[in-house]
Amino acid sequence: MMEDLQSIISQSIDNKPMIIAGPCSAETEEQVINTAMNLANNGIKYFRAGIWKPRTKPGGFEGIGIEGLNWLKRVKEETGMYTCTEVATKAHVEAALNANIDILWIGARTSANPFAMQEIADALVGHEDKTILVKNPVNPDIELWIGALQRIYNAGIRKLGAIHRGFSAYGKHLYRNMPQWHIPIELHRRIPNLPIFCDPSHIGGLRELIAPISQQAIDMGFEGLIIESHCDPDNAWSDKSQQVTPDVLNYIINTLVVRATSQSTENLNLLRQQIDELDNDLIEILSKRMRVCREIGQYKKEHHMQVVQTRRYDDILKSRIKLAEEMEMSGDFMKTVLQAIHEESVRQQIEIINGRKI
Numbered sequence: 001m002m003e004d005l006q007s008i009i010s011q012s013i014d015n016k017p018m019i020i021a022g023p024c025s026a027e028t029e030e031q032v033i034n035t036a037m038n039l040a041n042n043g044i045k046y047f048r049a050g051i052w053k054p055r056t057k058p059g060g061f062e063g064i065g066i067e068g069l070n071w072l073k074r075v076k077e078e079t080g081m082y083t084c085t086e087v088a089t090k091a092h093v094e095a096a097l098n099a100n101i102d103i104l105w106i107g108a109r110t111s112a113n114p115f116a117m118q119e120i121a122d123a124l125v126g127h128e129d130k131t132i133l134v135k136n137p138v139n140p141d142i143e144l145w146i147g148a149l150q151r152i153y154n155a156g157i158r159k160l161g162a163i164h165r166g167f168s169a170y171g172k173h174l175y176r177n178m179p180q181w182h183i184p185i186e187l188h189r190r191i192p193n194l195p196i197f198c199d200p201s202h203i204g205g206l207r208e209l210i211a212p213i214s215q216q217a218i219d220m221g222f223e224g225l226i227i228e229s230h231c232d233p234d235n236a237w238s239d240k241s242q243q244v245t246p247d248v249l250n251y252i253i254n255t256l257v258v259r260a261t262s263q264s265t266e267n268l269n270l271l272r273q274q275i276d277e278l279d280n281d282l283i284e285i286l287s288k289r290m291r292v293c294r295e296i297g298q299y300k301k302e303h304h305m306q307v308v309q310t311r312r313y314d315d316i317l318k319s320r321i322k323l324a325e326e327m328e329m330s331g332d333f334m335k336t337v338l339q340a341i342h343e344e345s346v347r348q349q350i351e352i353i354n355g356r357k358i
Contacts, residue, residue, distance in 0.1 A: 016253070016256070017218055017222070017224045017225055017256070018046070018197075018223060018224030018225075019044055019045075019046065019225050019226075019227065019253060020048050020084055020103070020197070020226040020227070021044050021046070021047070021226070021228070021229045021246075021249055022035060022039065022047045022049045022084075022229060023035055023048075023049050023228060023229065023230040023236065023243065024050055024201075024228045024230070024236060024239040024243060025049065025050045025063060025236070025237055025238045026049040026050065026051055026063070026064050026068035026071055026072070027061075027064065027236070027237045029071045029074070031230070031231060032049055032068070032075060033074060033075065033078070034231040035229060035230060035231040035246065036078075036079050036081060037079060038231060038245075038246035038247070039081070039249070040079040040080070040081055041246075042246055042247075042249070042250040042253075043250075044081070044246075044249075045080075045081055045082060046082045046083075046102075046103065047072070047075050047079070047081040047083055047084065048083075048084040048085065048105075048226060048228075049068065049071075049072060049084075050063055050085065050086055050238075051063050051064060051065065051066070051068040051072075051085045051086070051092075051096075052065065052086065052087070052088060052092055053238060054088060054107060054109050054110075060238070061237045061238050066095050069085075069095060069096065069099035069101070070099070072085065072099065072101060073100070076100075076102075082102040082103060083102050083103070084101065084102060084103035084104070084133075085104065085105070086104070086105050086106070086107050087104045087120060088106070088107060088109070088110045088116065088120075089116070089119065090119050090122070090123040093120055093123040093124060094123060097127060097130070103130075103131045103132075104130065104131070104132050104133070105132070105133040105134070105135060105163060105226075106132070106133070106134045106135060106148065106152075107135050108135045108137055108165055108202075109138060111134050111135055111136065111137045111145065111148040112137035112138050112139060112141075114147060117148045117151045117152070118151055121152050121154065121155040122155065124155045124156070125155050125156060126156070127156075127157075128156045128157060128158065130157065130159065131159040131161070132152050132157050132160055132161075133161045133162065133163050133197065133226075134149050134152060134160070134161075134162055134163065135162075135163040135164075135165050136162070136164055136166075136167065136183065136184070137167075138167065139167060140178075140180050140183055142183050142186055142190075145162070145187060146187070146190070146191070149162065149191070149194070160194065161197060162187060162194055162195070162196045162197070163196075163197045163198075163226060164179075164184040164196060164197070164198050164199065164217075165177060165198075165199035165202040165203060166178055166180070166202060166203035167180050167183070174209075175203055175205060175209070176202060176203065176204060176205025176206075176242070177202055177203050177205070178203075179203050179213070179216075181216075181220065184196055184198075184220075184222075185220070188221070195223040195224070196222050196223060197222060197223060197224045197225060197226050198214065198217030198222045198224075198225050198226070199225075199226045199227075200217065200225060200227060201226075201227055201228040201239070201242040201243065202242070204242060205241065205242050206241055206242060207233070207241065207242055207243065207244045207248070210227060210242070210244060210252060211252045214227070214252060214256060215256055218256055218257070218258060218259075219257075219259060227244070227249060227252075228243040228244070229246050229248075230243040230244075230245070231246065233245060286341070290345065290348060293345040293348055293349060294348055294349070296349065297348060297350075297352035297353060298352055300349065300353065301352060307346055307350055307353060308346060313342060317335065317338055320334060320338055321334045321338070
């Protein structure tokens, strides 16, 4: 369905990633123009600013509204930059289209709502030349993300991209939104021609984390970055802790390392052959382990024993995780692997106890 998408957002000159930058919110005309001028002087060609801001609780700054679209028009006229803003309703889309905003993005709260996505998609019918970016939903649900993209695609939009901004998680964490990199990786695997941007500002939540997250995204092959930049971030009206000045942003961009992709891959292919062989060995070992688990299941059936032996499972987790860490692997990684193996072992033993064929 979307496999024929053409990547209309490619890397810029000098093999640098495409950068969309600007303040979280358009606050005043002076703030918008000042920030845009500084960004343009540093070579940024795509200016972002939130006109309507979805807030978690009422009473906060919810955006300047339509008046701010005139400021974005002025940015385009005076700097030549392309302009970008978030839309969440049919009225937002119509106003942004009338203001000739170049790129519209759909936020995480909106992409999680199929009714809102369909409303936006319907409003975009007839505007096939518009570029639309869809952020991942707040919850880690790739099908919901793909569904949001499908609705926009079905409206006739072909200049379509995704933004990875991380996923909400309860409690305190290093990141404001957990990256869960495997989800955008899976999105790229399923829709290879879809450009994917990274939003390090919302993933990190702190300006100190923008540089390392940006580098990780570029290392993973993201086509570009969307970063919040403000002329006076400490006094920003929203999300001040995750915004950087245009000069700091310029430093971050200039220190990014873009890995070469066109060099000889002969040595890499040899290493990948080793990986393939090791994966085959791993699958064979897991098959042998499951065969033993089925024999254990048969024993438990004959002796009327419960399938799950909690103490035994706890001992396995502790000892294997410790061993993995001694071999320079992450304990969390090994815990995830062992939990998956245990789940499959339990499933197969239950099949045997219930007399069903594996």
